[in-house]
Amino acid sequence: MQRKFTQLMSATTLAASLLLGTSAHAADEFNHLVRIIVPFAPGGTSDILARIIAPKLSTAIGQTVIVENKPGAAGNLGADAVAKAPKDGHTLLLLDVGSLATSPNLFNNLTYDVEKDLAPVGMIMFAPYVLAVHPSVPTKNIGEFIKYAQSNPGKLAVANSGIGGINHIAALVVAKDKGINWKSIPYKGGSAASRAVVSGESNTIINGATATLPFVTSGQLVGLAVTGKSRLKNAPDLPTFKEVGLPAADYGTFQGMFTTAGSPPATVRRLNEELQKVLAQPDIQQKIAEQGGEVMAGKPDDLKNWLHASIKSFGAEIKAANIKVEQ
Amino acid sequence: MELLDNLMIGFSTAMQWNNLLFCLIGALIGTMIGVLPGIGPVPTVALLLPFTFGMPPASGFIMLAGIFYGAQYGGSTTAILVNIPGETSSVVTCLDGHQMARQGRAGTALAIAALSSFFAGTVATIVIALLSGPLSKLALSFTAVEFFSLMVLGLVAAVILAHGSVIKSLAMIGIGLLLGIVGIDVNSGAERMTFNIPEFADGLGFVSVAMGFFGLAEIMTNIEKPSQRVIVSQRMKDLFPSLADLKAAFPAALRGTAIGSILGVLPGGGAALPPFTAYAVEKKIAKDPSRFGRGAIEGVASPEAANNAGAQTSFIPLLTLGIPSNALMALMIGALMIHGIQPGPQIMVEQKELVWGVIASMWTGNLMLLIINLPLIGMWVSLLKVPYRLLFPAILLFCCIGAYGVNNSVVDVWLMLGCSVVGYFFNKVKVETAPLLLGMVLGPQLEENLRRAMMLSGGDFSVFVTRPISAVLLATVVVILLVLMSPAILRKRNEVVES
Amino acid sequence: MTEASEKTKQRPALEELLFGLFLAALAGGVFYATRRLSVGTAGDMGPGYVPQAISWGMLLFGLFFVGRSFVIPGERILPPCWRALILIPLAAAVFSLLVMKAGLAIASFLCMLVASAASSETRPLEILVFSLFISAGSVLLFVRALSLPVPIFPW
Numbered sequence: 004m005q006r007k008f009t010q011l012m013s014a015t016t017l018a019a020s021l022l023l024g025t026s027a028h029a030a031d032e033f034n035h036l037v038r039i040i041v042p043f044a045p046g047g048t049s050d051i052l053a054r055i056i057a058p059k060l061s062t063a064i065g066q067t068v069i070v071e072n073k074p075g076a077a078g079n080l081g082a083d084a085v086a087k088a089p090k091d092g093h094t095l096l097l098l099d100v101g102s103l104a105t106s107p108n109l110f111n112n113l114t115y116d117v118e119k120d121l122a123p124v125g126m127i128m129f130a131p132y133v134l135a136v137h138p139s140v141p142t143k144n145i146g147e148f149i150k151y152a153q154s155n156p157g158k159l160a161v162a163n164s165g166i167g168g169i170n171h172i173a174a175l176v177v178a179k180d181k182g183i184n185w186k187s188i189p190y191k192g193g194s195a196a197s198r199a200v201v202s203g204e205s206n207t208i209i210n211g212a213t214a215t216l217p218f219v220t221s222g223q224l225v226g227l228a229v230t231g232k233s234r235l236k237n238a239p240d241l242p243t244f245k246e247v248g249l250p251a252a253d254y255g256t257f258q259g260m261f262t263t264a265g266s267p268p269a270t271v272r273r274l275n276e277e278l279q280k281v282l283a284q285p286d287i288q289q290k291i292a293e294q295g296g297e298v299m300a301g302k303p304d305d306l307k308n309w310l311h312a313s314i315k316s317f318g319a320e321i322k323a324a325n326i327k328v329e330q
Numbered sequence: 331m332e333l334l335d336n337l338m339i340g341f342s343t344a345m346q347w348n349n350l351l352f353c354l355i356g357a358l359i360g361t362m363i364g365v366l367p368g369i370g371p372v373p374t375v376a377l378l379l380p381f382t383f384g385m386p387p388a389s390g391f392i393m394l395a396g397i398f399y400g401a402q403y404g405g406s407t408t409a410i411l412v413n414i415p416g417e418t419s420s421v422v423t424c425l426d427g428h429q430m431a432r433q434g435r436a437g438t439a440l441a442i443a444a445l446s447s448f449f450a451g452t453v454a455t456i457v458i459a460l461l462s463g464p465l466s467k468l469a470l471s472f473t474a475v476e477f478f479s480l481m482v483l484g485l486v487a488a489v490i491l492a493h494g495s496v497i498k499s500l501a502m503i504g505i506g507l508l509l510g511i512v513g514i515d516v517n518s519g520a521e522r523m524t525f526n527i528p529e530f531a532d533g534l535g536f537v538s539v540a541m542g543f544f545g546l547a548e549i550m551t552n553i554e555k556p557s558q559r560v561i562v563s564q565r566m567k568d569l570f571p572s573l574a575d576l577k578a579a580f581p582a583a584l585r586g587t588a589i590g591s592i593l594g595v596l597p598g599g600g601a602a603l604p605p606f607t608a609y610a611v612e613k614k615i616a617k618d619p620s621r622f623g624r625g626a627i628e629g630v631a632s633p634e635a636a637n638n639a640g641a642q643t644s645f646i647p648l649l650t651l652g653i654p655s656n657a658l659m660a661l662m663i664g665a666l667m668i669h670g671i672q673p674g675p676q677i678m679v680e681q682k683e684l685v686w687g688v689i690a691s692m693w694t695g696n697l698m699l700l701i702i703n704l705p706l707i708g709m710w711v712s713l714l715k716v717p718y719r720l721l722f723p724a725i726l727l728f729c730c731i732g733a734y735g736v737n738n739s740v741v742d743v744w745l746m747l748g749c750s751v752v753g754y755f756f757n758k759v760k761v762e763t764a765p766l767l768l769g770m771v772l773g774p775q776l777e778e779n780l781r782r783a784m785m786l787s788g789g790d791f792s793v794f795v796t797r798p799i800s801a802v803l804l805a806t807v808v809v810i811l812l813v814l815m816s817p818a819i820l821r822k823r824n825e826v827v828e829s
Numbered sequence: 830m831t832e833a834s835e836k837t838k839q840r841p842a843l844e845e846l847l848f849g850l851f852l853a854a855l856a857g858g859v860f861y862a863t864r865r866l867s868v869g870t871a872g873d874m875g876p877g878y879v880p881q882a883i884s885w886g887m888l889l890f891g892l893f894f895v896g897r898s899f900v901i902p903g904e905r906i907l908p909p910c911w912r913a914l915i916l917i918p919l920a921a922a923v924f925s926l927l928v929m930k931a932g933l934a935i936a937s938f939l940c941m942l943v944a945s946a947a948s949s950e951t952r953p954l955e956i957l958v959f960s961l962f963i964s965a966g967s968v969l970l971f972v973r974a975l976s977l978p979v980p981i982f983p984w
Contacts, residue, residue: 726920726941
């Protein structure tokens with residue numbers, strides 16, 4: 004279904020890129036339609052990001068770029084499709100790379116090798132997490148909260164956006180470090196988790212700033228702390244995890260781009276250059292900021308190293324917490 | 331009057347000529363994809379999303395919303411004419427709508443569906459304007475415990491759908507629940523009964539299963555018997571409902587609207603609960619329930635109204651809380667964010683023009699749907715003149731293409747094929763498949779919420795009766811089951827009363 | 830009860846018996862397919878808890894129907910129409926086997942022809958022309974207008 008429409012869309016993107024005056028240097032690296040596969044349902048951060056980037060990338064490389072959603076199996080269905088695509092750099096994968104880092108540790112029946120079958124193109128953005136609680140939890144700041152959590156084992160229920168997701172692991176890491184015993188409650192995606200905490204079904208959440216901050220602003224949730232290097236512009240009162248000595252301080256949502264391993268190095272290099280150029284455009288930066296994130300452009304190797312290190316570190320946490328996915 | 335002011339703001343936005351145009355385009359596209367089986371509004375909206383980047387947010391949103399309710403309406407046309415449920419919600423419309431078509435009343439059924447939808451759309455617009463606040467509070471008061479009880483109630487309603495034995499219907503619901511379990515388990519991430527087919531990891535495709543059980547199995551059953559000529563009359567009198575029809579349909583549409591407006595607000599209930607529940611209620615309160623499943627006009631009016639009302643009130647959690655109640659609403663949030671609008675509770679105050687413009691456009695959109703669809707009824711009905719020996723291979727082909735189109739994968743065609751054989755078996759042993767389909771839709775949420783409620787309560791089952799809303803829902807379940815299980819007792823009592 | 834319907838009564842009631850056996854077989858299949866999933870406890874249900882609980886229910890329902898089939902008289906079931914039962918699924922199978930390799934045009938045309946053979950009322954010439962017409966129409970509608978990602982022809 005997705006594809007039939009994305010093709011219809013391809014025609015229109017083509018028309019759009021013609022109108023925008025496609026650059027004449029349609030280089031030989033790209034000679035046919037380029038697909039960005041988003042391994043999640045439409046409407047999520049990755050999907051929106053892909054749809055913002057696609058027309059810009061299209062103009063840059065002189066080929067039609069379409070976005071195709073291929074959701075399923077925690078992002079692994081779409082990733083597998085890219086891993087097995089023709090090795091010509093025309094099939095791209097844009098996703099929350101955290102899921103790529105946790106998958107090899109959670110599933111022993113993956114149909115592709117995350118590090119060997121996918122070639123990194125570049126990191127795109129980082130969005131921090133917010134730790135927030137339902138107002139019924141009697142704490143006003145992070146210090147009180149940690150004390151409360153330590154002295155009330157089993158009372159707090161932390162909603163996460165899916166088993167083995169990075170925010171699930173973040174909750175486990177914090178619990179282990181601070182000697183907290185709370186329940187992890189999995190939901191189908193971040194917005195279901197947000198709803199649950201706003202309604203008080205669960206009472207604690209560690210989730211993307213975009214989805215969570217509006218509820219903090221409106222008083223439906225009480226914000227306690229944020230991840231990332233510095234405080235958020237639109238929530239300057241919230242301390243960072245680092246300031247208050249919480250672990251998982253660099254956790255968050257990372258979005259990155261990959262293509263099929265074995266694609267010509269020149270094509271991958273060109274993709275990375277064009278991606279970095281696109282990400283440097285002010286309107287893209289602004290759109291990403293509106294999504295609650297910051298642009299995080301870099302070389303393919305940066306993404307490669309990040310992924311390699313993350314697979315290891317998440318793997319250790321997953322093992323320590325004894326998270327297992329039955330097959 | 332703040333409400334009047336707000337509605338005025340809304341209508342002044344919705345009535346701008348360009349917004350009317352976008353609304354019309356949305357409704358047209360929606361109707362078209364709704365008529366074709368297997369093609370749903372979510373990918374269509376995803377596809378058209380980039381086009382809305384350049385529009386003012388209100389126009390973009392109005393067009394996308396138009397696609398959504400246009401598709402809701404288009405699905406019922408296919409259901410009535412050829413008994414193929416192209417969307418979850420049109421399964422119920424198949425039950426009596428297609429029977430009406432077979433009796434030569436396709437025109438009436440289509441017109442009633444259109445009129446009920448319009449009526450429900452009008453009322454739902456007012457409901458959203460008046461009751462957004464309280465209804466969003468209701469949505470928030472539902473936790474895993476209440477959702478579980480609501481799903482149980484929904485499943486019991488499924489028993490009423492069928493007119494055969496209660497025990498057989500319960501068994502069919504069980505089969506549906508099992509089908510719904512196929513896929514990755516939310517709570518543990520484990521794959522269950524997927525038989526290593528990656529396409530099944532996110533569950534069996536509902537549309538493929540429904541087309542197999544309804545569309546294909548029916549073809550197989552039909553061609554056994556010599557074909558009967560369907561009477562196709564195209565006189566105006568027969569195309570449009572009579573006064574008696576309208577009289578029968580109106581109260582049903584009213585009840586359907588009420589049911590749909592409330593259930594639509596609850597996240598997760600989605601497209602399935604409102605029409606199924608509305609149908610069950612109609613059948614339960616009817617003087618002669620045996621008419622249902624044989625072309626009862628209330629069986630078309632009420633679910634159609636419920637469906638459309640629910641489709642509209644499902645915008646309430648999005649508009650008031652910034653919480654999407656289904657996949658499509660999640661997409662809408664994405665659309666808002668691209669326009670730099672932060673969805674959330676403050677949106678009602680900060681984006682008055684947008685929010686009320688969209689609400690008002692729901693009414694203009696429904697009016698357009700009525701204007702688009704009433705003249706088309708004659709054309710749709712003439713489709714039935716094609717003899718069945720030609721019609722059925724074409725229906726089969728469209729089912730195949732539709733099933734393929736759900737995920738662009740032949741796996742769904744094979745799934746449909748398998749379901750058609752089982753569906754033929756069910757027809758042979760005279761059990762009805764509608765309860766199975768509802769079980770399949772509600773099953774995953776039933777389990778998810780049960781397990782979540784148990785995790786939160788630490789394995790204490792008493793939460794289901796100590797929380798008031800849940801207790802009331804479960805009490806209703808018990809009462810319905812008692813009444814269903816003891817038709818003999820009830821009949822005797824009636825006889826006593828009458829004598 | 831009229832005499833005519835009395836004549837068609839039979840024991841065991843085949844409808845009940847077959848449906849009961851189907852349910853029992855389904856329950857068995859689910860038990861087998863979920864045998865490796867942990868069941869867990871009520872407070873922390875494993876992935877196997879709910880499917881196995883439902884399967885127990887299905888098994889009970891199945892046994893109930895099997896038992897009842899020997900107690901109550903049933904109506905005679907018409908033997909299945911093998912022609913329809915085989916050809917209709919076969920038509921769908923033809924479609925799914927051919928659509929990516931031979932293209933939508935050929936898959937549609939053959940799918941309709943195979944399906945039409947299921948009915949005894951089919952007229953050869955008429956269906957040939959009609960199938961050509963519909964196949965061409967679906968290529969135009971689905972591939973040209975809706976951009977369904979399938980090839981039209983094998984070449």
